[in-house]
Amino acid sequence: MxxxxxxxxxxxxxxxxxxxxxxxxxxxxxxxxxxxxxxxxxxxxxxxxxxxxxxxxxxxAPGGAGLFADTADGFLKGTLPAGLARRIPAAATPxxxxxxxxxxxxxxxxxxxxxxxxxxxxxxxxxxxxxxxxxxxxxxxxxxxxxxxxxxxxxxxxxxxxxxxxxxxxxxxxxxxxxxxxxxxxxxxxxxxxxxxxxxxxxxHPGPLTGGPRRTVAVTGAGGMIGTQLCALLTSGGHRVIRLVRDPQAVTGEDTALWDPLRGTVDVEALRAADVVVNLAGEPIAGRFTPEHKEAVHASRVQGTRTLVQAIAALDPAGRPDLVNGSAVGWYGADAGTGPYGSGLVEDLPAGDDFLAEVVSDWEAEAVAAEALGVRVARVRIGVVLSPAGGMLQRMLPLFLLGVGGPMATAGGQSHDGSPWISWIGLDDIVGILAHAVLDDAVSGAYNGTAPEPVTAKEFARTLGSVLRRPAVLPVPSFGPRLLLGAEGAAETVEADQKAVAEKILATGYEMRAPALEGALRHVLGR
CATH class of the missing domain: 3.30.530.20 (START domain)
Structure with a gap:
């Protein structure tokens, strides 16, 4: 027994x-x-x-062994070409x-x-x-x-x-x-x-859970790391979420609807039912910056946003939903550093001139076009999101858990220790900021979706090493990311130098759950 x-x-x-x-x-x-x-x-x-x-x-598996196996698996699948990654059998996952x-x-x-x-x-x-x-x-x-x-x-x-x-x-x-x-x-x-x-x-943010009104929110990119948690936060508060999906077989009921951003089609009835549309869809940026990949990254964001705005324009003006549009701190350019005044990148600065800055500029321009329709538009420039389930942190964890992690070996940035600035944010906080933008009608315009305390790459490595109880002194050779992503891809992602500041979103009343890096890492890693 x-x-x-x-x-x-x-x-x-x-x-x-x-x-x-x-x-x-x-x-x-x-x-x-x-x-x-x-x-x-x-x-x-x-x-x-x-x-x-x-x-x-x-x-x-519990502890560091399970975290290593899981993040190494996620890193491998996120790095391999999509066709090859899909061939890894489910039984091989940890x-x-x-x-x-x-x-x-x-x-x-x-x-x-x-x-x-x-x-x-x-x-x-x-x-x-x-x-x-x-x-x-x-x-x-x-x-x-x-x-x-x-x-x-x-x-x-x-x-x-x-x-x-x-x-x-x-x-x-x-x-x-x-x-x-x-x-x-x-x-x-x-x-x-x-x-x-x-x-x-x-x-x-009073909703049905606390005696307030219920909102209906249509979400693109609902299956991604951020979108999944945003939908969960909204529905746990009693709001209705309609997930806009591209696969017809994924349309399973009234809370899923079909759209095809590249063909310019979307379920108009879903938009008519919505009070707010949240647009998070886009081809993953990670990957070698080949002409094909760059076109997919650009088209998925720009044409997708255009599809939504054109569909909103066709609705009765009295019933048009607001738009909360995903964006990125890539707006400022990969070498923006602290900005022209040295205190940090603020939202009214012009866009940079590299590839990702161009993508974000075109992406936001499509969203801003909805303002002419009388629609409230909020653009959230998302920083480096911290989660072991994906993104930069997932890619770094295997090396750090093995004790061979450290900051990227780059040409340096404008920070006090000569390394690039990282505009990070915890997953729960970027989800909270997006939900705040959905539920607070006073939130409009561009906002940095970043924590109030950006850090340098060296500070990030030291803090992560401390949280994991691992050394963090060996610089990661720059040829590694450049081998995987190409020179342009590495320069605009893992080597980017951007100190975006969060004062504007904080001024709207949003309260950060994890304003400091160590607390954010301890939360998402269970340390």
Whole structure:
């Protein structure tokens, strides 16, 4: 008979229980709470919190070994040509499948899920919701806050056999439990922080969850790293999201609709239903800057935005949705440094003159054309987004985890230590800024989607090494990125020198979740 152990984690929230429960019952809650350093949500929940609802995940091995294997796999697939990457069999990926089923439910108080298949011998997770004690965590309106108690009963694989090995078995089993529960603490700390910060966000942007109006938001690029989390944040707050997809087979109901940006077609009814359109679609920039790749990067953004604006123009003026358009700090040019005044790149500076600056300039021009239609347009110039699930951080992690990471060896920048500036931002914050632009009608014009404390490449490497407890002194030879991306691609991406500042978006009332680099890295890496 399998012997189970019990792990418990308590989260205290300054929000009433009905609000916390409403967030948890929203369709985006699990996506928001899923730690990117530990697992990937594949599908579900199929029926919310109801008994019988199922969720499928892919789970990484715990600790640094799992993070290394997962990020190395992501780096490889992101670097290889798309056709070759698709040929890597699913069995070769470092994560293992996990299926859980909801087995108990009591409205407003508890629900339970159990592992149906996965790497453990047993797993039963009970989520309990209770009012906090008076004065312990009162909500702003004076009502009691909420205590969320996560109670996990689990058994590790082969633990009963291991514990019977004479001499060392009990000690080995105890160490295995110690390591496993350390991993659980990392994951539940991440979940609790996201839950608390999302609830704070929704309290500051009233929607159905907090007694405010519901908005309908159409999103392109909804399946990307940023788009997936944006949709989850909006739906967990009670808003409706319509995902605009390019594959007809992906149109599965009223909350998905078809568009083809390069052919200039979009489901007009989806736009007519929307209060706001968020445009995040675009060919990934990473790759060698061949003529074909550069054309795909340019066309996917420029023609896609033009398609949306032309479709919006055809609608009745009284029913035209606002537009929140993705953009990039590439606007300023790869060698912009600190800008002409030395204090940082601000939004009213002109565009640079390299390839990516041209792409962003043309991209924003298409979006700005909607202003002539009476449409509110917000353009968010996104910086280097931090997540182990993709982007620059994913590409850097394998080297740092091996202890051979360090700053890029470049010709230097305008910073105090001679290395280029990096305008970074945590994934939760760029998602929050985009959602803020969706829900706050006063947000219009261009905004830097970056953290308030940009750092140099040397500072970034030192901080990442400290968070991972690894050395970070070996410069990464510039021939590596240039071999993968070509001279132009490397110069405009990994070697870019841009110190974009965030004062303008902060002045609109957005509150950064992770304003400093170390805190942002510790959050996304579970450290």
């Amino acid at each position: 399998t012997q189970t152990r019990v792990f418990e984690h308590r989260t205290l929230l300054a929000h009433p229980r009905e609000t916390v429960w409403g967030w948890m019952a929203g369709p985006g809650a699990l996506q928001r709470m899923n730690p990117p350093f530990a697992s990937e949500l594949v599908s579900g929940p199929t029926d919310g919190l109801a008994v019988g609802s199922e969720t499928r995940l892919r789970i990484a 994560k293992v499948p996990w299926t859980a089923r909801h087995t108990a439910y009591e409205d407003g108080r508890m629900f339970r899920d159990e592992m149906v298949s996965g790497p453990l011998a047993a797993w039963t997770h009970t989520h309990l919701f209770e009012d906090a004690a008076p004065g312990e965590a009162d909500a702003p309106d004076g009502r009691p806050g909420t205590v969320v108690l996560d109670r996990v009963e689990y058994a590790l694989p082969a633990q009963s056999l291991l514990s019977r090995v004479p001499g060392v078995g009990a000690a080995a089993a105890g160490k295995a439990h110690e390591l496993f529960e350390a991993e659980l603490r990392r994951q539940f700390a991440y979940r609790g922080r996201v839950l608390a910060e999302d609830l704070d966000f929704h309290a500051a």
